[in-house]
Amino acid sequence: MHEQQAVQSPHPGPDSSRKNHLNVSRRSLLAGLPAVALRAQQRQPNFLVIVADDHGWNDLGCYGHPVVRTPHLDRMAADGARFTHCYTTAPLCSPGRGAVMTGLYPHVSGVTRLVQGEDASRLSMRPDLWTFAKGLEELGYVNAAARKWHLSTAGALPHGFHHEFPSRETYLEQAEAFLEQRHDRPFCLYFCPTHTHRPFRSHSGFEYSPDDVAHCLPPYLKDTPQVREHYSWYLSEISKMDDEIGRLVAALERSGELDQTVVAFLTDHGPSLHRAKFSLYDWGTHSSLVMRGPGVSGSGRVDTGLASTIDVGPTLLGLAGGAAPRSCQGIELGPRLAGRDAKPRSLVFSEHHENNHLTAVRGERFKLIRNHTKDEPLVSPRNIRNWQGMDVDTLRQPYPLPRPDRELFDLAADPLESRNLADDPAYRDQLVKLEGELDTWSALPRQ
Numbered sequence: 001m002h003e004q005q006a007v008q009s010p011h012p013g014p015d016s017s018r019k020n021h022l023n024v025s026r027r028s029l030l031a032g033l034p035a036v037a038l039r040a041q042q043r044q045p046n047f048l049v050i051v052a053d054d055h056g057w058n059d060l061g062c063y064g065h066p067v068v069r070t071p072h073l074d075r076m077a078a079d080g081a082r083f084t085h086c087y088t089t090a091p092l093c094s095p096g097r098g099a100v101m102t103g104l105y106p107h108v109s110g111v112t113r114l115v116q117g118e119d120a121s122r123l124s125m126r127p128d129l130w131t132f133a134k135g136l137e138e139l140g141y142v143n144a145a146a147r148k149w150h151l152s153t154a155g156a157l158p159h160g161f162h163h164e165f166p167s168r169e170t171y172l173e174q175a176e177a178f179l180e181q182r183h184d185r186p187f188c189l190y191f192c193p194t195h196t197h198r199p200f201r202s203h204s205g206f207e208y209s210p211d212d213v214a215h216c217l218p219p220y221l222k223d224t225p226q227v228r229e230h231y232s233w234y235l236s237e238i239s240k241m242d243d244e245i246g247r248l249v250a251a252l253e254r255s256g257e258l259d260q261t262v263v264a265f266l267t268d269h270g271p272s273l274h275r276a277k278f279s280l281y282d283w284g285t286h287s288s289l290v291m292r293g294p295g296v297s298g299s300g301r302v303d304t305g306l307a308s309t310i311d312v313g314p315t316l317l318g319l320a321g322g323a324a325p326r327s328c329q330g331i332e333l334g335p336r337l338a339g340r341d342a343k344p345r346s347l348v349f350s351e352h353h354e355n356n357h358l359t360a361v362r363g364e365r366f367k368l369i370r371n372h373t374k375d376e377p378l379v380s381p382r383n384i385r386n387w388q389g390m391d392v393d394t395l396r397q398p399y400p401l402p403r404p405d406r407e408l409f410d411l412a413a414d415p416l417e418s419r420n421l422a423d424d425p426a427y428r429d430q431l432v433k434l435e436g437e438l439d440t441w442s443a444l445p446r447q
């Protein structure tokens with residue numbers, strides 16, 4: 001939404017209004033050292049954080065997709081670790097991204113809806129909220145944000161960033177230049193490509209035939225000519241994105257910084273296909289999470305425990321030698337990335353406040369969705385137009401309208417969430433337990 005050239009912060013450097021006594025004292029101790037010596041002593045890694053747009057969690061070669069070509073992300077996973085059960089907090093751009101940035105669930109941060117239209121200023125992420133970029137800034141990092149922001153009308157600079165490359169025409173070259181230039185301090189590039197956001201198209205050099213994707217369509221969609229065509233375009237967008245990621249990795253290799261850089265790849269939420277974006281079914285909230293670099297042990301390790309995208313920010317802070325504030329709801333994944341035996345989350349939560357109001361809690365096996373609104377379709381006719389006319393009849397099993405108050409699923413037996421067990425007495429204990437968890441989480445106050 002910001003078609004501008006690069007913007008530089010008028011106030012680069014740490015924000016003294018935020019108090020972190022540990023970090024302040026560390027900075028004071030090292031204040032007399034030249035920047036390069038400071039860097040060498042701290043051995044802080046750089047970060048390249050890639051947040052894909054409307055990307056399905058397992059639509060990558062390294063997650064077993066049989067057709068899509070993603071050699072650069074596959075290499076990342078082979079060199080590092082990937083998570084198979086990471087979940088985003090919302091099936092929509094701004095709240096999904098706000099949670100990554102703040103380490104807070106949307107109703108706690110206040111970033112609950114799309115930051116656009118007449119209410120964009122009111123819906124924007126408040127500049128006084130902690131972000132992982134502010135945390136890194138306090139540790140001496142220089143931070144840049146490239147391409148999509150969608151969190152505030154003021155752009156990224158008030159939120160802990162020093163450079164901003166939003167222009168569709170130049171963001172990639174500017175991001176490459178940022179990674180290649182010599183920095184006298186550790187750096188973080190927050191890179192948000194938009195290829196996999198509608199409208200989809202087929203990119204030259206990354207084409208897929210609709211017939212070639214017929215055997216790997218998402219299992220909840222029918223096999224129709226329209227679905228094949230849209231899905232083939234979508235896979236082309238993924239391969240185009242992967243190619244850009246390869247260019248960033250090559251820039252890090254040229255600057256000699258790749259081995260000192262943690263690269264993380266995740267998504268804001270699921271694809272703009274029915275039963276994914278705008279819904280709290282797993283295809284709407286399941287996220288890829290691939291990480292490689294210093295602090296990530298093993299080659300090709302797979303972590304199957306639950307994780308949330310709100311954990312990414314605190315994890316970066318931990319790898320940099322700092323910590324997120326206690327008010328942050330994210331949990332550091334550092335021990336798991338290091339291969340230590342750390343207990344994963346037992347629950348993840350998600351919510352949707354745009355065209356419908358939905359909340360959900362998911363454990364390893366059971367999941368509860370509450371439909372606070374029941375009469376509106378999950379994807380509005382307006383959004384279907386934006387989805388290049390993707391027909392709701394493409395669903396193998398259309399969801400009912402009105403939707404039930406509650407939907408309880410046994411994901412081990414029913415991964416496609418097709419059998420609602422909420423009224424089955426055999427699952428009453430599970431229902432009561434998850435309802436209690438959802439009540440407690442929903443009552444958490446805004447920060």
Ligand SMILES: [Ca+2]
Nearest residue numbers: 053054093268
């Ligand atoms: Ca998105």
